[in-house]
Amino acid sequence: MIFRLSFFWRILPIVLGCAxxxxxxxxxxxxxxxxxxxxxxxxxxxxxxxxxxxxxxxxIIPIDFQKISGGRVLVTTPRLFNNPASLSTVSxxxxxxxxxxxxxxxxxxxxxxxxxxxxxxxxxxLDECNRLWIVDSGKIGNVQTCPAQxxxxxxxxxxxxxxxxxxxxxxxxxxxxxxxxLEIQTVETYGDSCSTTWVYIxxxxxxxxxxxNGSTIWRLEDDNVYAPDPEATIFSVDGENVxxxxxxxxxxxxxxxFIEEGYLLFKPLASRIGYAATLDDLHNSNTAxxxxxxxxxxxxxxxxxxxxxYSKFGVLIGGFATQLVVACWNIQYPLTSESxxxxxxxxxxxxxxxxxxxxxxxxxEFEYEHYWLLTNRLQEFVLGIMDFNEVNYRxxxxxxxxxxxxxxxxxxxxxxxxxxxxxxxxxFETVTVISSAxxxxxxxx
Numbered sequence: 001m002i003f004r005l006s007f008f009w010r011i012l013p014i015v016l017g018c019a020x021x022x023x024x025x026x027x028x029x030x031x032x033x034x035x036x037x038x039x040x041x042x043x044x045x046x047x048x049x050x051x052x053x054x055x056x057x058x059x060i061i062p063i064d065f066q067k068i069s070g071g072r073v074l075v076t077t078p079r080l081f082n083n084p085a086s087l088s089t090v091s092x093x094x095x096x097x098x099x100x101x102x103x104x105x106x107x108x109x110x111x112x113x114x115x116x117x118x119x120x121x122x123x124x125x126l127d128e129c130n131r132l133w134i135v136d137s138g139k140i141g142n143v144q145t146c147p148a149q150x151x152x153x154x155x156x157x158x159x160x161x162x163x164x165x166x167x168x169x170x171x172x173x174x175x176x177x178x179x180x181x182l183e184i185q186t187v188e189t190y191g192d193s194c195s196t197t198w199v200y201i202x203x204x205x206x207x208x209x210x211x212x213n214g215s216t217i218w219r220l221e222d223d224n225v226y227a228p229d230p231e232a233t234i235f236s237v238d239g240e241n242v243x244x245x246x247x248x249x250x251x252x253x254x255x256x257x258f259i260e261e262g263y264l265l266f267k268p269l270a271s272r273i274g275y276a277a278t279l280d281d282l283h284n285s286n287t288a289x290x291x292x293x294x295x296x297x298x299x300x301x302x303x304x305x306x307x308x309x310y311s312k313f314g315v316l317i318g319g320f321a322t323q324l325v326v327a328c329w330n331i332q333y334p335l336t337s338e339s340x341x342x343x344x345x346x347x348x349x350x351x352x353x354x355x356x357x358x359x360x361x362x363x364x365e366f367e368y369e370h371y372w373l374l375t376n377r378l379q380e381f382v383l384g385i386m387d388f389n390e391v392n393y394r395x396x397x398x399x400x401x402x403x404x405x406x407x408x409x410x411x412x413x414x415x416x417x418x419x420x421x422x423x424x425x426x427x428f429e430t431v432t433v434i435s436s437a438x439x440x441x442x443x444x445x
Contacts, residue, residue, distance in 0.1 A: 026398060027344060030372065031090055033098030033393040036060040036077055038084055039091050041107060054082050057097060061381045062393050064123040064355040065374050068132060068155035073395070074104055075374075079120035079140045085110035087121045087134065097388070105158040115146035122183035123355070129194035130154075131161060135184040135201050137171075144171070148182050150199060150212060164212065164440045166201075170219040173206035180206030185251035186264075188279065198283065200251050204269055207247040211282060216437035218286045224429060225294050228270030232304055235270075235321045237379040238351050244382075246270050250318075252310050253279070258331045259417050263295075272301045274335075276425050286437035295420055296428035299335045307356040307373065313366040313411045315404055317343070319353025319373060326350065326373070328409035334424040341407035349394055352378040358400060366411060369400040 035057040040046040049055035059081035066074045073090045077083060087110075088101035103110045109117040118136050125133045132153040138146040148166040153159065172180025182201050189197040201210040207227040209220045220226075226248040233245050246269040253264055262279035274297040281292045301320070308318035314331045326344035333339040344350065354376045361368030376393050380386040404410050417423065 027346065027349065027396040028398065030395040030397050031073070031099050032391045032395070033062070034391055035097035035388045036062065036083075036393070037095040037097045037100055038088070039093055039100045039102040049084055055084050056081070058386070058388060059083060061376055061378065062354070062374060063376070065372070065395055066124045066126050066132070066357060067359050067372070068126060069130065070156075072155075074124060074132075075101060075395075076121045076124060077101070078122045078137070082140055085118075087118055087124070098391075098393075105153070118151070119146045122181070123185065125184050125187050126155070127187040127189050127194060127197075129189065130156070131187075131194065133184050133187050133199060135166075135182050135199075137181050137183065139181055142178070144168075150184075150201075162442060164217070164442045166210070166212075166217060166440070167438050170210050170217060170438070171206075172203070173208065174219075174221060176206075180208075182210060185249070185266075186253055188253055188262075188264075198279075200264065200282075202248045202251060202266075204246040204249050207268075209248055209266075211285070212440060213283070213286065213437075215440065216286055217440040218435065218437035220282075220285055220292070220433070222294070222429075222431055225266075225275045225296075226268065228268045229272070232268075232272055233270040235304060235379060237321055237377075238324065238347065240379045240383060240385070242379045242382045244270055250305065250308050252308060252316065254310055254316075254331050255312050255314060257416060258314050258414070259420055259423070261419065263420050267305065269306070270304060272304060273297055274299075274301075274305075274425075275428065276420055285433050288433050288436045290433045291430050292433065293430040294428045295425040297335055298424040298426060299337070299340075306353045309356040309358050309371075311358050311366065311369055311400060312364075313369070314414075315400065315409050315411065317356060317358070317371055317400070317403075319350060319356065319375075321352065324350040326353065328404055328407065330404075330409045330411060331423060332412065332414035333408070334422065336424060339408055341404070341409045343403040343407060343409070344398075349396060350375055351380075352376055354378060367399075367401045370397055371400045371403060372397040 060077050060083045062075050064076040079086050085103035087104045091100045091102040093100045119138045121134045132155045134151050136149045138148040148171045150164040152161040185200045185202045199212040228247050249269040251266045263276045265276045267274040276295040284290045303320040303322035306319045316329045319326050324347045325342050328341050355374040357372045359370045374395050
């Protein structure tokens with residue numbers, strides 16, 4: 001089965017105090033669900049949603065999450081079908097399926113019929129200035145019901161800081177306009193109050209990268225680096241096979257202090273090879289005639305890598321598909337098999353790591369970083385064999401320093417490398433940009 005997707009009981013949230021996390025090496029359950037349900041305005045609203053086919057818990061799957069101000073945790077449930085809301089906070093109420101989700105910022109954003117709200121969100125990102133970024137694909141299923149848009153919220157007040165409409169021609173493949181579903185991947189920002197910002201948006205279904213620099217927006221396409229590897233589209237998870245023809249995903253920017261020049265690391269989800277490009281090349285790719293040089297990793301991973309995230313201290317953590325493990329690599333070393341370590345193994349809890357985040361503790365030190373991940377048994381959801389009487393979705397966490405202690409990933413004193421080639425990423429191709437940027441139209445609510 002080919003699925004084109006960019007894609008119990010509540011356990012009390014773990015108290016995220018320093019003492020509770022600083023010595024714990026094992027994964028702890030933060031939240032878990034059998035299925036997704038919401039905090040409804042009243043029972044009539046829920047019954048109407050069931051009656052008109054908008055709410056069916058077997059058609060809803062969490063994809064991403066983000067801890068924000070006030071200890072709240074956001075969860076995305078993209079509208080792959082016509083489910084009620086695609087961005088919610090985990091409430092303090094519990095239903096038969098687990099913690100109830102409360103639409104964010106409120107129900108009005110998810111029930112509007114004039115495209116002034118949110119249609120569908122796959123992923124979310126919190127930047128260094130505590131701005132919450134989303135990309136609303138505007139799609140319900142495969143139907144483009146509203147324009148795609150970028151929205152930045154102030155998570156302390158839930159107010160909109162910026163809202164930008166993405167031109168339609170950038171939301172899908174230039175070759176096949178039916179293929180496309182945009183999702184936020186990462187945000188690069190500098191200056192006082194994050195005055196300079198680049199938003200990197202992946203299109204894993206249309207095989208492209210969309211970039212917004214605060215004023216203009218443009219799209220890059222190159223099947224050599226953004227499209228899936230045909231030999232890696234079969235994902236075998238816990239003995240169950242599913243075909244996911246998904247391209248560019250898992251975009252990360254290594255922290256400063258390891259390589260002199262800034263790079264964006266990325267890979268297609270259906271691939272065992274990683275790629276990179278300099279941030280400078282990507283910044284300048286909004287002008288036709290400029291070039292982008294892509295680098296390719298010399299290391300082939302044994303299984304498709306799913307969600308991955310960088311620590312401020314150079315440790316990259318990634319979950320894998322076929323091998324139900326979480327592995328690590330410290331960028332202070334070249335990317336080779338000798339520099340990759342396994343830090344977690346769990347054949348039950350680690351079935352399809354869809355999202356991962358690293359959050360800071362009470363001090364800005366490696367010992368207080370926390371690694372969180374969301375697993376969702378996507379393979380069973382796609383195949384239609386998910387058992388909603390058992391736990392299917394989990395948000396788990398552990399102290400990062402404890403996880404990597406004694407492994408090759410543990411940070412050590414290091415020097416700054418002049419080039420990513422020192423990490424065994426070698427020049428793959430240089431391409432000339434053939435299209436220019438479009439001025440983005442911005443409006444506020």
